[in-house]
Structure formats: C-alpha cells, structure tokens
Amino acid sequence: MSELPRPRRPWDRTPAGEREYFDLLGGGLVALQPPRDRAPPGPGGWQPPHGGAWLHIGIDGRVRAFSGKVEVGQGTRTALALVVAEELRVPVGRVELVMGDTDLCPWDIGTFGSRSMPDAAPALASAAARALGELRAIAAARLECDPSEVDADEGEVWLAGRSPAISYGELVAGERRLVSADGQTAPGRPTGWSRAGRATIDPLAEEYVTGERRFGSDLSRPGMLHGAILWPPTHGARIRSLGDLPPPEGEARVVREGEFVGAVAGSAGAARALLRQLPVEWTASQLPGEAEIEGYLRSHPSTGDEWDREEDAAGDVDAAFAAAPVRLEATYRSAYVAHVPLEPHCALAEWTGDRATIWVGTQTPFRVRSEAARALGVPETDVRVIVPPTGSGFGGKHGGAVAIAAARLARAAGRPVRVAFDREEEFRHGYFRPMSLVDVRAAVDRSGRLVAWEFFNVNGGSASLLGPYRVPNRRVRNVLADSPLPQGSYRALAANPNTFARESAVDELARASGLDPLAFRERNLDDPRLLRVLYRAAERAGWATRTQCPGRGWGLAAGYEKGGRIATIAEVSVDGDRRLRVERLVSAFEAGAIVHPDNLRSQVEGAHGMALGGALFEAVHFTSAGVKNARLSEYRVPRFLDLPRIEVDLVDDREFPSAGAGESPMIAVAPAIANAIFDATGVRCRSLPLVPEGRVPSAGP
Amino acid sequence: MVRRRRDGAAAGPAGATVTRVHGVTSLRVNGTVHEVPTLPDRTLLRILRSELGLTGTKYGCGEGECGACTVLVRGAAALACRLTLGEVAGAEITTIEGLRGASGLTAVQRAFAEIGAYQCGYCTPGMVLRATAFLRERPEPTRAEIAGALNGNLCRCCGYGRILDAVERAAVRARENGEPL
Numbered sequence: 110m111s112e113l114p115r116p117r118r119p120w121d122r123t124p125a126g127e128r129e130y131f132d133l134l135g136g137g138l139v140a141l142q143p144p145r146d147r148a149p150p151g152p153g154g155w156q157p158p159h160g161g162a163w164l165h166i167g168i169d170g171r172v173r174a175f176s177g178k179v180e181v182g183q184g185t186r187t188a189l190a191l192v193v194a195e196e197l198r199v200p201v202g203r204v205e206l207v208m209g210d211t212d213l214c215p216w217d218i219g220t221f222g223s224r225s226m227p228d229a230a231p232a233l234a235s236a237a238a239r240a241l242g243e244l245r246a247i248a249a250a251r252l253e254c255d256p257s258e259v260d261a262d263e264g265e266v267w268l269a270g271r272s273p274a275i276s277y278g279e280l281v282a283g284e285r286r287l288v289s290a291d292g293q294t295a296p297g298r299p300t301g302w303s304r305a306g307r308a309t310i311d312p313l314a315e316e317y318v319t320g321e322r323r324f325g326s327d328l329s330r331p332g333m334l335h336g337a338i339l340w341p342p343t344h345g346a347r348i349r350s351l352g353d354l355p356p357p358e359g360e361a362r363v364v365r366e367g368e369f370v371g372a373v374a375g376s377a378g379a380a381r382a383l384l385r386q387l388p389v390e391w392t393a394s395q396l397p398g399e400a401e402i403e404g405y406l407r408s409h410p411s412t413g414d415e416w417d418r419e420e421d422a423a424g425d426v427d428a429a430f431a432a433a434p435v436r437l438e439a440t441y442r443s444a445y446v447a448h449v450p451l452e453p454h455c456a457l458a459e460w461t462g463d464r465a466t467i468w469v470g471t472q473t474p475f476r477v478r479s480e481a482a483r484a485l486g487v488p489e490t491d492v493r494v495i496v497p498p499t500g501s502g503f504g505g506k507h508g509g510a511v512a513i514a515a516a517r518l519a520r521a522a523g524r525p526v527r528v529a530f531d532r533e534e535e536f537r538h539g540y541f542r543p544m545s546l547v548d549v550r551a552a553v554d555r556s557g558r559l560v561a562w563e564f565f566n567v568n569g570g571s572a573s574l575l576g577p578y579r580v581p582n583r584r585v586r587n588v589l590a591d592s593p594l595p596q597g598s599y600r601a602l603a604a605n606p607n608t609f610a611r612e613s614a615v616d617e618l619a620r621a622s623g624l625d626p627l628a629f630r631e632r633n634l635d636d637p638r639l640l641r642v643l644y645r646a647a648e649r650a651g652w653a654t655r656t657q658c659p660g661r662g663w664g665l666a667a668g669y670e671k672g673g674r675i676a677t678i679a680e681v682s683v684d685g686d687r688r689l690r691v692e693r694l695v696s697a698f699e700a701g702a703i704v705h706p707d708n709l710r711s712q713v714e715g716a717h718g719m720a721l722g723g724a725l726f727e728a729v730h731f732t733s734a735g736v737k738n739a740r741l742s743e744y745r746v747p748r749f750l751d752l753p754r755i756e757v758d759l760v761d762d763r764e765f766p767s768a769g770a771g772e773s774p775m776i777a778v779a780p781a782i783a784n785a786i787f788d789a790t791g792v793r794c795r796s797l798p799l800v801p802e803g804r805v806p807s808a809g810p
Numbered sequence: 811m812v813r814r815r816r817d818g819a820a821a822g823p824a825g826a827t828v829t830r831v832h833g834v835t836s837l838r839v840n841g842t843v844h845e846v847p848t849l850p851d852r853t854l855l856r857i858l859r860s861e862l863g864l865t866g867t868k869y870g871c872g873e874g875e876c877g878a879c880t881v882l883v884r885g886a887a888a889l890a891c892r893l894t895l896g897e898v899a900g901a902e903i904t905t906i907e908g909l910r911g912a913s914g915l916t917a918v919q920r921a922f923a924e925i926g927a928y929q930c931g932y933c934t935p936g937m938v939l940r941a942t943a944f945l946r947e948r949p950e951p952t953r954a955e956i957a958g959a960l961n962g963n964l965c966r967c968c969g970y971g972r973i974l975d976a977v978e979r980a981a982v983r984a985r986e987n988g989e990p991l
C-alpha cells in the first residue's frame with residue numbers, strides 16, 4: 110500500500126492547471142494527452158472515450174506514467190511501460206506505471222474489450238512524445254542550438270556529434286513545467302522501435318516469485334474488521350421481512366441500508382455467523398432449471414439490451430436458401446460458464462472523515478467510484494478507489510458489490526472493513542458468461558460460394574456476430590434475454606459462442622460441398638490478414654500433408670475480433686472407448702505491431718488454455734433453486750494434464766497499430782476442436798461444452 | 811463444541827465466535843518459533859495469513875482443489891487450507907517467504923522470474939513451493955512428470971506451458987550448476 114498521497118480532489122475532476130502534480134510528485138516536467146470523446150467506429154470497431162494520459166519526469170530522471178487502465182494479470186503494466194520508454198528514450202526500468210487509482214489517474218471506462226493497447230498505449234505515447242519534445246527544447250535553450258540538433262537516448266540529451274550529455278533529471282531540475290500534447294509531436298512508428306517489440310524482463314518479477322507481491326486480499330489496515338454480505342437464496346429474490354436487527358455487541362453488528370444487509374465482526378466467520386442467525390424471509394422467485402432454460406431464454410427477450418445489439422441484412426436470404434444445392438439448418442449452444450479468478454473478489458474500505466478510500470480488485474475502478482458514491486450518498490470526489498495487484502478477472506470483476514459493502518460496513522463500524530468472497534460466493538454472487546443459442550440457416554452454391562447466411566444469436570451478445578465471410582444474401586441479428594442466472598462480461602464474451610457457431614457451420618457447409626475446409630474459407634474470404642494467419646497456421650500444423658487415420662481428426666477455425674486475427678488448427682484422437690484427447694492446438698495470431706513479445710505469447714497460450722475449458726467441460730449447472738456446482742471440486746477448470754501441446758506462431762505486423770490480445774486468441778479453439786471431432790468420428794457436436802464427461806457421443810444431439 | 815467451518819473460522823452452535831483458548835501452541839515457520847493461541851481446529855492457512863502476516867500463502871478455494879495455499883511441511887508440499895494447528899504443531903513449516911535463502915532467489919524462483927512464468931501471479935507462490943518439493947525428490951524429471959506433480963495447482967490464467975518451462979530450467983540449473991532449490 111505504497112500509494113501516493115491523496116490530492117484535494119480527484120485529478121480527473123480537476124482542471125489540469127490546478128492538479129497538484131508537483132506538490133505530490135516533486136518538481137520536474139509533466140506532459141499530458143487530453144481526453145478523447147467517443148470517436149466514430151474505426152477499422153478496429155468500437156472506439157469508446159478515454160480520459161487521456163499524463164506522465165511526470167522527476168529530477169532523479171524517474172518517469173511516472175498514469176493510466177486509468179488496471180493490471181489484473183494481462184501484462185499491460187510492462188507493455189505500457191515499454192511504450193513510454195520507447196517514445197521517451199529511457200530504459201524501461203526507469204518507467205513506473207500508476208494504474209487504477211481514481212484520485213490520480215485519468216478517467217477510464219474500464220479494462221475490458223481489449224482496449225488497453227488501442228486506447229491507453231497511444232495516449233501514453235503521445236504524452237511521452239510531447240515530453241521528449243519539451244526536453245529537447247529545454248536542452249536547445251541551454252546548449253544554444255536548434256532543438257533539431259539535440260539527440261536523445263537512454264534518458265540523456267546531447268548536441269549532435271558533441272558531448273557531454275545532460276540527463277533528463279538535470280534538464281528538469283528547478284522546473285515545475287506542465288505541457289500538453291498539441292498534435293505537433295507525434296509518436297514514432299512501430300517500424301522504428303528499438304525498445305518496444307523486444308524481450309524484456311519484468312522489473313517486478315522478483316515480487317511475484319517471493320510472495321512479496323501484495324494482492325488486494327493480502328492488505329490490512331490498523332483496527333480492521335471483517336464484513337459479510339447477506340445474499341438472497343436465488344437470483345432476483347428480495348427481502349420480504351427481516352424483523353428487528355440484533356443490537357451491536359462490541360465490535361460486531363448487523364447493518365441494513367435499504368436492500369443491503371451485511372454484518373461486521375472480528376473475523377469473516379463471525380460476520381457470516383451473525384447473518385445466519387437473522388430471521389429473514391425472501392420473496393419466492395419462479396426460475397427455470399436447466400431442462401427448461403432454452404425455451405425460457407427464447408421467450409424472455411430483454412428490453413434494455415440496445416448497448417449490445419447488432420443487425421445486418423442484405424439480399425434475399427429465403428430465395429437464395431431455397432435455390433441452393435447445399436443447405437444447413439442448425440442450432441449451436443454455449444453453456445453458462447464461470448470466470449473462476451483464482452483470487453476471489455475482495456475489498457477493503459477506510460473512511461477519513463467524510464471521505465472513503467476503497468482498495469478493490471476491479472476492472473472498472475471509475476465505475477465502482479460512481480456506484481459507490483451513489484450507494485453511499487456522498488460526492489464522487491470523496492471516494493477514492495485504488496486497484497491493488499489483482500489475481501485475475503477475465504471480465505468477472507466489473508461490479509462494485511464488495512467495494513460498496515465494505516464502505517457501508519466501514520462507515521457503520523467506524524473502522525476499516527474488509528469484505529472478501531469465499532469460493533462459493535464467487536460462484537454464486539458474481540455473474541456468468543451467458544448461456545446462448547445461435548440459430549444458423551445457410552447455403553452454398555455449386556461453386557462453393559456462400560449464398561445465404563441467416564445467423565440469430567439469443568442471449569450471447571453481438572461481438573463477432575457479423576463474421577468475415579462475404580455473403581450476398583444475409584440476415585444477422587442478436588437479442589439478449591432476461592437470464593435466470595446473473596450474467597455479464599467475460600473474456601471474448603460473445604465472440605466465443607458466435608465464432609463457435611459460425612466456424613462450425615462453415616465446416617459443415619465445406620464438407621457437405623466436398624471442399625477442404627481451408628479451400629472453402631479461401632473461396633469465401635476477402636480479408637488478407639485473416640488469410641495470412643490461416644496459411645501460417647496451416648503451414649505450421651502440416652494441414653496440406655495430413656493423413657486420414659482411424660480415430661484421428663483435424664479441425665480448422667478462424668476469426669477476427671477486437672483487431673486481432675486468429676486461425677487455430679486442432680488435432681484430436683478418439684479411442685475405442687470414445688474418449689477424446691486433444692493432441693495439439695496450432696495457431697497463428699496477428700494483432701498488429703507486437704509491443705511485448707513474451708507477454709503476448711503468455712496471453713495467447715493462456716487464452717488457448719482457458720478456451721479449452723469452455724470447449725470441453727466447463728458448465729454451470731443449476732436448478733430452479735440456483736447453482737448446483739458452486740465449488741471448485743464440482744466445477745472443473747483446465748489443469749496441467751488437460752493441456753495439449755500448444756504451438757503459437759505470432760505474426761508481428763508493424764504496419765498496423767497494436768490491438769489488444771487478451772480475447773481474440775480464444776475464439777477459434779472450440780470450433781476447431783468440434784470440427785476435428787467430426788473429422789475423426791463423423792459426429793457433429795453443436796453444444797458447448799463438447800464432451801462434459803470426456804467422451805464423444807455416438808451421435809450428435 | 812467448536813467446529814471447523816470451511817472458511818476456517820471457529821463458530822459455536824449459537825453462531826457467535828467461540829474463543830476457547832487453552833494457552834499457546836508453538837509453531838515453527840521459516841525457522842522461527844511463533845506462539846499462537848491453542849485453537850487445534852484452526853487452519854494453518856488462517857494462522858499464516860491472519861496471525862503471522864505471511865500473506866504469500868493464498869486462499870483460493872478452501873477445499874484443497876487449487877493449490878494456492880501450498881506450503882512445505884517437513885519438506886513435503888502440503889495444503890495449508892486442509893491442515894489444522896493440531897496437525898502441524900511441532901513440524902517445521904516453510905512458506906514462500908521462507909524460501910529465499912541467504913544467496914537470494916532459489917533456482918525455481920529465478921527460472922520463474924526469468925521466463926515470466928506467471929500472469930496474475932496469484933498461483934505463483936504455491937506453484938514455486940510445489941515445484942521445489944518435487945525437484946528435491948526428483949531432480950531429473952520429464953516434462954510429463956512435472957505436469958503430473960503440479961496437477962493439483964491451478965493457474966487460471968492457464969500459463970501452464972511457461973510454468974513447465976521454468977521448472978525444467980530450474981531442474982537443469984540445480985543439477986548442473988548446483989543452484990539451491
């Protein structure tokens with residue numbers, strides 16, 4: 110908890126000239142990139158607003174760069190440090206990222222949607238380029254030369270061809286100078302990078318391997334108590350009656366504020382015990398179980414889903430479908446799955462007078478600040494949210510429930526309070542990747558070209574809905590549903606079910622047309638970058654020279670999402686007992702210029718491993734009474750022995766800006782495996798998970 | 811009657827916390843003897859984290875499924891969430907904080923750091939300790955044997971390949987350069 114002091118007001122709510130940059134950080138130079146309003150959709154798709162970036166160069170030459178993004182294990186802390194080091198021409202070890210502190214960092218919508226590289230990296234690069242321009246100007250004045258004659262590298266400047274060098278720290282000594290990026294000093298192009306794009310040792314590596322890294326759940330404050338939340342027995346149930354609360358006993362008390370009921374005590378166990386004693390009655394809720402879920406989702410379209418709707422139509426699908434020789438009508442299903450971050454949700458709140466500080470592992474600190482301020486009835490400027498090192502999120506840590514509970518309980522108790530989920534709460538009271546259904550109706554003409562494409566997703570979401578194929582007659586749309594289980598974001602949320610359905614359907618059509626799955630895609634794709642990863646994956650895997658062996662199969666799938674392009678080839682075996690084994694996954698991936706190759710490889714390989722769980726066996730089971738398998742012993746996630754050989758070919762294309770890479774590498778794994786299972790057995794599996802019990806069914810559903 | 815709950819708290823039948831302490835028990839952790847209240851059913855995980863402040867040992871599931879709480883008890887890998895004070899009193903316990911010897915990082919730690927065999931890092935202390943215990947027993951393992959030995963430890967970021975790379979590198983270094991494990 111070595112965070113910087115608290116400013117008078119959050120800096121994102123304070124005009125730049127009034128921020129106490131130099132009082133808090135010391136003298137020197139601050140360069141900032143102003144915020145961006147919502148930009149029109151570009152080639153990378155959705156372009157949300159961002160709060161800009163700022164960085165400070167101190168008289169010791171240290172650089173502190175501020176970003177509203179958070180680090181929850183995806184490695185952007187080092188990647189962004191590399192971007193700053195590159196533009197500023199300093200060793201990467203000299204750059205410290207300050208992330209996810211709502212008092213000090215630029216406003217940010219949240220760390221999701223693979224936006225850290227496309228949004229935070231250019232903003233920081235722009236601020237850094239502006240800072241370097243200013244350093245050159247200061248040096249030029251001192252050396253009595255033109256700024257263009259000043260060279261800079263390794264944190265030093267010198268007059269071209271002469272010495273001695275002057276360090277950045279010396280240049281800014283005695284300064285309290287604030288400059289803003291003006292569009293005049295543009296960041297360098299990736300083709301000229303000398304620091305970014307190379308192997309880099311994480312400056313924090315030692316913390317991770319020695320146990321010194323303090324995660325949110327490792328933090329404590331003097332006098333800290335522990336809190337617990339009273340949860341409804343089923344999603345959507347509300348308190349019907351509660352009666353009088355028991356009187357406080359020493360430090361232990363039950364707290365009710367509107368719908369919120371919680372308890373605080375000397376230990377989490379004691380707080381939970383207090384809640385178990387409450388004579389609470391809940392409203393009954395009529396929810397479907399697993400057997401009825403499909404009909405329920407189809408008949409309960411959600412009303413407030415405009416934010417996640419996509420629609421596209423052209424030509425005459427029905428006529429083209431009726432006239433085509435090769436036709437497919439099928440529904441593809443994806444189960445509810447859980448994020449299972451290894452560190453469960455945890456928050457610690459402390460009040461100083463009327464102002465709260467909340468340490469919480471969240472992907473959306475600024476949203477949590479807003480939610481907490483509203484719930485607590487205080488101005489947003491009185492709530493500081495700090496994201497400590499966090500044990501992963503995968504889209505599962507967007508909400509503010511633990512943060513708000515901790516803050517309410519801390520205020521009531523007059524002491525710092527920590528609220529941490531146990532694993533069962535993590536399963537029951539977070540949210541899941543939605544269950545979804547995709548209805549596909551598609552057809553191919555005699556020359557192997559897609560002529561009709563109807564694609565309707567129920568409850569999965571809109572990402573990757575449109576797909577990369579050229580089809581003249583198409584009708585594509587999605588609708589969300591009122592889910593009986595809480596549902597929300599997830600790593601490559603809708604791109605997973607949509608790519609599973611699309612790439613399975615394309616495989617079915619290719620085989621029905623008598624075409625090789627790669628040749629079929631070639632015939633129907635225009636995107637050269639997607640074709641490139643397809644060819645590279647095929648070459649690496651030996652697609653063209655594969656041989657047909659009994660019980661052995663190959664499957665191919667591809668897609669683009671959030672600016673990343675992936676092609677995955679799965680090789681599977683199915684034994685006499687119909688037991689499935691994924692022998693290897695071979696992928697080629699391209700997401701523009703690679704900033705941090707080692708970390709990118711970890712992200713891409715990890716995405717394959719995570720995708721394998723949802724592809725093969727992960728599923729939340731439930732009845733009308735709620736989730737049945739809310740424990741790790743009952744909800745299986747991938748382990749060492751589950752993983753096949755994973756071979757990844759990373760394509761570094763410096764002609765394109767760096768896209769995020771946390772999500773897109775996941776999306777082709779499940780369909781590649783489903784297609785390989787068909788290749789090996791002739792059985793088409795259209796539901797995820799594909800083999801919950803480990804065996805391929807003898808006939809498809 | 812004190813019963814152990816899954817979260818490790820001791821709760822009485824009326825729900826209130828029961829604190830029935832009959833003196834103190836000695837616990838040997840990382841070469842130091844600590845006196846902790848004699849609550850024989852309290853989990854080692856809770857004692858390490860809450861009472862001794864050794865937060866490198868992580869909570870992940872409370873039922874021995876994830877390995878985030880792996881420690882060494884008499885040199886063998888063990889799950890701190892499944893062990894009670896009564897079971898470990900008197901035994902020498904090593905946590906991740908105690909692994910660092912006088913010479914700095916161990917071979918396993920160094921290999922994890924160099925390779926970047928972590929993403930969020932929450933599983934890393936447990937992985938490092940599990941791998942350490944394994945390599946001390948089996949200095950020349952195959953990759954498949956390492957995977958089998960570590961299978962009880964979850965990495966939800968699924969950085970399994972990198973972790974296997976790191977353990978392989980540590981094994982070679984320990985064997986050939988005599989780096990301490």
